[in-house]
Amino acid sequence: MLKYGIQGPDAVFAFGFLLILSGTRICLSPEYIILFLPLFVIGFLGGSLMIIESNSKFRERLRDFSLKRRDPKNNQKVLDVGTGRGLFAIELAHKGCSAYGIDIWSNQDLLGNSLGKVKKNMKRDGIEVDFRYGDIREIPFVDDFFDSVVCSYLVHNIHKPSEMRMAIKELGRVTKDGSKVLLADINPFLGPGWTKSVWKNELEKENFKDVEFNNFLLTSVIFTYVSKKEKKSEGFIGKSSCD
Ligand SMILES: C[S@@+](CC[C@H](N)C(=O)[O-])C[C@H]1O[C@@H](n2cnc3c(N)ncnc32)[C@H](O)[C@@H]1O
Structure with a gap:
């Protein structure tokens, strides 16, 4: 737990x-x-x-439900935004993905939330994940770097619609054309206070397509794809936590 x-x-x-x-x-x-x-x-x-x-058992079930739908493939580069103690990133590494996790590691959001704790979880599981500090509103990777992005229980922390739009833009920027994106924890009473139709509208404005909502008990999860015309170069910026 x-x-x-x-x-x-x-x-x-x-x-x-x-x-x-x-x-x-x-x-x-x-x-x-x-x-x-x-x-x-x-x-x-x-x-x-x-x-x-x-409790983390509930979130583990939500993760397994979500990853079954996303079907991450071996060696795909997947980013867990707001990774916390590595719920998605560690499982993705177990599934053979190149897993990355960013967070600002706020203690108000999660008990015992720190870069040290998530690295301890990673080492205990004997897998490799690239964890580093990063804010969803300014993701420290270059354009088109990831094949897929997951973001669980973070968006309720972004209250200003303008900042949520900034975050959506960033998710679109760092992912490749056709990438799968998952946002868990959509609630009209939390975060920017958007209803499902507003979420759909805002995502489509940033070239996300096939926006789909699924309910998992009390939580609503968005599954969507990135759709963009051009591709840019690969690589990353910022200092790796493993450097
Ligand atoms: C409730 S925790 C969920 C952690 C993990 N995704 C999970 O499901 O177990 C929310 C996480 O989002 C992080 N967070 C909050 N605001 C953030 C931001 N602007 N950018 C990146 N991470 C953020 C918090 O530090 C925290 O680790």
Whole structure:
């Protein structure tokens, strides 16, 4: 459960705290039940939802469901954007891909989130992944470098529509014509607050095609392809974490 971390640890602790606090008050002073019962219910429902969605077993299932659809091939260069503790990147390396992972490794998003932790996971599994610092709004690779990109549970962190557009542009820039792109965690109440039709529109504006939405329990996943006319040179910029 902890290999790939618990996402949104602050929210998990907040709901847990609310549950314990209101539960204790109800036990100690039953006359205040009217006041504390709603808080107890919020803590219980919110906490349960977070425990289901935040734990890494749930995300591993989502990953396996998504990769079955994406069918990554041997030696393809695949980027995991917002890799965290390597949920997708490590599995892609196991499948024979040239796996890359970038992240800003924010601790608010994932428990124990760090470059050191993800490298430890990689070494424990005996595979090679190129992990390096990088922001989705400015991906540190040259144009047309990747055959495929995955991005799981990151987009809820990008609140400004202009920044989300910047991120979409970057995903299109670093991928080759025909590349498969996967965005997991599409929710109209989080991130830029876009509905499915707005997502489709925004992606199509940047030359993504066949935008398809799939639901996996409470999470919506976008599968799409990059469509561009010209190809440019290969290579990368920025310092490799292995240098
Ligand atoms: C909830 S975690 C998900 C990690 C991993 N993809 C998974 O599913 O286990 C979200 C990740 O996105 C990263 N992140 C947030 N904003 C980012 C940004 N602007 N660019 C790159 N990574 C970002 C966080 O540091 C965190 O590791």
